[in-house]
Amino acid sequence: MKAYLTRRYMFSASHRLHSDVMSEEENVATYGRCNNPHGHGHNYALEVTVGGPVDERTGMICDLADLDGFVQREVLDRFDVQNLNMLPDFASLVPTTENLSAVIYDIVHRGFKSAHLEKVRIEETMMNSFEYRGK
Amino acid sequence: MVYLTRKAEFSASHYYHNPDFTTEENVRVFGKCANPNGHGHNYTLEVTVKGEVDPRSGFVVDLKQLKETMHREVLDVLDHRFLNKEVPEFLTRIPTTENLAIAIWQRLAPKLKAAQLHRVRVYETPDLFVDFYGEA
Numbered sequence: 204m205k206a207y208l209t210r211r212y213m214f215s216a217s218h219r220l221h222s223d224v225m226s227e228e229e230n231v232a233t234y235g236r237c238n239n240p241h242g243h244g245h246n247y248a249l250e251v252t253v254g255g256p257v258d259e260r261t262g263m264i265c266d267l268a269d270l271d272g273f274v275q276r277e278v279l280d281r282f283d284v285q286n287l288n289m290l291p292d293f294a295s296l297v298p299t300t301e302n303l304s305a306v307i308y309d310i311v312h313r314g315f316k317s318a319h320l321e322k323v324r325i326e327e328t329m330m331n332s333f334e335y336r337g338k
Numbered sequence: 339m340v341y342l343t344r345k346a347e348f349s350a351s352h353y354y355h356n357p358d359f360t361t362e363e364n365v366r367v368f369g370k371c372a373n374p375n376g377h378g379h380n381y382t383l384e385v386t387v388k389g390e391v392d393p394r395s396g397f398v399v400d401l402k403q404l405k406e407t408m409h410r411e412v413l414d415v416l417d418h419r420f421l422n423k424e425v426p427e428f429l430t431r432i433p434t435t436e437n438l439a440i441a442i443w444q445r446l447a448p449k450l451k452a453a454q455l456h457r458v459r460v461y462e463t464p465d466l467f468v469d470f471y472g473e474a
Contacts, residue, residue, distance in 0.1 A: 211465035257440065259450040260356055261367055262432030267466070268369060329451045 207254040207321055208264050212274055214283035216246035218298040242286060247300075247338045248326040250277070251311060253318035265318035278286075278307055300327040304335035312337065340398045341384040341456055346408055348417035352433040355422070366393035376420055381438070382401040383412065385446065387453035399453035411445045429452035435462045447472065 219242040220234040230238045237243070251274060256262045281290070287298035290299040292306045326332040353376045354368035362371045371377070379412045385408055389398045395470045419425055421433035427441040461467040 204470070206439055206441055207469040207471075208436065209467050209469070212400075238447070258434045260358065262437045264436055264468075266367070281390035 204257055205254060206257050206264055207252055208267075208318075208330050209252040210267070210270055210274070212250065212251070212279060213246060215244060215246050215277050215327055216282050216287050217242045218287040218293075219243070221223050221298060222297050223295075226304070231333045233266075242288065245327050247282075247303075249307065250324040250326075252321040252324070253311075255273050256316045269317045270315065274311070277310050277314055281328040282307075283311075300333045301335075304333045308335045310338060339388055341386055341388045342389050342398045342401075342404075342453070343384050344401065344408065346383045346385070346405055346413055347380060348383065348413050349378060349380050350416050350419050350421050351376040352428070353377065354432050354434065356432060360437050365375050374423040381416075382467075383408070383459075384440065384459040384461075385442075385455070386457040386459070387450060388456040389453040392452075399450075403451075404450070407446065407449050411449050412449065415445070416442075435460050435466065435468040436470075439468045443470050444470055 218237075219239065220237040221230050221240075222233070227231060243321075251270065253264060257264055270285045282303075287293050287303065293302070297301050303338050304306065304325050306318070307325070308320065311323065322336040323333055324332060324334045342368075350360065351424065352371075354372055355364055356367070361368065370401040373470050385404070387399050387412065391398055415425060416438075419436075421428045423429075425433070425441075427444075428437070431441070439458045441454065442460065443458045446458070458470045459467055
């Protein structure tokens with residue numbers, strides 16, 4: 204039987220929303236306070252959902268330790284307590300939470316083979332969240 | 339179509355063990371969860387039903403009936419129990435969160451009258467939950 208498992212992780216990072224293809228005025232008009240050149244930070248909550256048949260021998264979709272290990276190594280170690288704008292992923296990509304969701308989706312989709320990735324959901328604050336399920 | 343979700347909590351203990359595995363294999367696969375003395379969680383259950391709104395009552399489902407069904411079929415059976423030893427499903431199935439969601443679905447689906455069961459979500463902890471939609 205097919206079920207879906209969601210695991211929630213926390214990380215903290217700073218960012219500045221600024222697009223090189225826009226003028227200064229346009230950046231301020233588009234991003235408002237998020238365009239502050241010094242950046243600002245969030246405590247992000249990341250939810251990773253995998254789906255698949257429940258293995259009759261283990262009662263599990265996949266080994267949770269595998270998922271935790273992968274996300275810790277490939278996602279949290281990379282983004283936690285970092286300035287997102289300084290990372291190669293965002294060298295030419297504005298680190299909005301939309302883009303961050305897609306970047307993290309791609310990392311997990313590409314590298315995690317124990318179960319099928321269904322979606323990535325990120326809460327930037329308690330008031331807003333973003334989901335990405337692939338293209 | 340409107341979806342209605344009712345939440346409930348129950349506390350239970352469990353451990354993970356497959357009798358077909360060796361002791362070493364059980365420990366390797368299930369880690370600390372293989373401790374046969376068990377350990378416990380405060381589970382949160384979310385039951386989502388769906389249906390058309392009854393024009394006379396304005397309800398998708400009588401919430402009181404749903405609550406009673408959840409209590410009778412699920413909470414009375416699981417709450418403050420050692421799942422492996424006291425709940426029939428888990429005499430033969432490992433009481434993982436996946437299997438709990440499936441077992442709760444199987445208990446509720448035939449008992450719900452007006453509305454159709456849409457999703458069973460079981461939180462084992464605030465940072466781990468499983469959804470089951472009745473898919474084969």
